[in-house]
Amino acid sequence: MPYVMNALLPIGAVAAALLLAVVLAWLLRKVIIRVLDKVPSVREVTKKARNPLWLVLAIIGVRVALGFTVRDTGWFPVVDRLLVFALIGAVAWLAIAVSLIVEAGALAAFRRQSADKRRYRRLKTQVTLGRRIIAAVIITVAVAAILLTIPEVRALGAGILASAGLISVVAGLAVQSSLANVFAGVQLAFTDxxxxxxxxxxxxxxxxxxxxxxxxxxxxxxxxxxxxxxxxxxxxxxxxxWTRTNSELLGTVEFDLDWHTPVAELREHFNAVLEKTDLWDRRASSFVVTGAVDGVVRVRAMVSAQDDDDIWSLRCLVREEMISYLQRNHPQAFPRRRWETVADDAVAPGEPGV
Missing domain, CATH: 2.30.30.60 (SH3 type barrels.)
Known part of the structure; x- marks a missing residue:
């Protein structure tokens, strides 16, 4: 009977610790959801911290339960060592999840305070890259912490430090291109x-x-x-x-037309097309003749829009509308080639015939 009680005691303690971890994780998540109820994007990200939070609490609870019940057994040190490894990994996982929550909160707060899309994109780029750097540092520290908990690895520390100079030189040569990309990525994020x-x-x-x-x-x-x-x-x-300083863009549409083209009439139709579409942001527009050589008249229509998607759609719209208008009303405006036949007796002496 005492043997059975000794076996059931740690099992019961571990079960109680796990149950307490579940309850605490549930309560903490409810509190966080209540605090962040008005920020849907952040509330959604908090789900990623649910599992690592529960795991951290569960491992801590299990360690405490086993420490009180089976500390004097022969297998406890091995299990405790494994639990320490798991705890370090779980804490690193939780820290990375917390960095995600902080990132989402910072972006949501800026979005509420400012409607400047350009500054928001800049902040998002910098915060996201910073969070990834932090995640890499957390993982590195976690691996180092796990290794340092092993006495045999700590004993090798002096030898590792002694050869660190040579290793760093070899590693630097091996990953030179990779490090160049890393520094370039940081430079791009923080130089805008x-x-x-x-x-x-x-x-x-x-x-x-x-x-x-x-x-x-x-x-x-x-x-x-x-x-x-x-x-x-x-x-x-x-x-x-195209959008470094702002998202607004200018776009052009060019036509090669015949010399008989009624430019003034086409300009009126062009302005009417712009007035009927929401793609034009009303910043700039023009319809001018930019060339009159090689038997054609070159007309350029210039428009403006809020972003690259709108400018592309607006250019296509203007091109289609102007071509349709010419087909319906002025088919003679399309470019054509001309030549003239001259009779042989009309050619002056010394001039080539046609």
Missing amino acids: AIRVGDSVLVEDELGTIEEITMTYIVVAIWDERRMILPSTYFTTTPFQN
């Missing part, structure tokens, strides 16, 4: 050269910055392809950032 959501022209492709990591940049192309570029690309290669 590009931000998540910026419209950029790279490799003759127009796309949107979708993700900035410490080593590479993801550019979402308009046809849903993804271009993955190393961070060093944006620090060593010229590229176009």
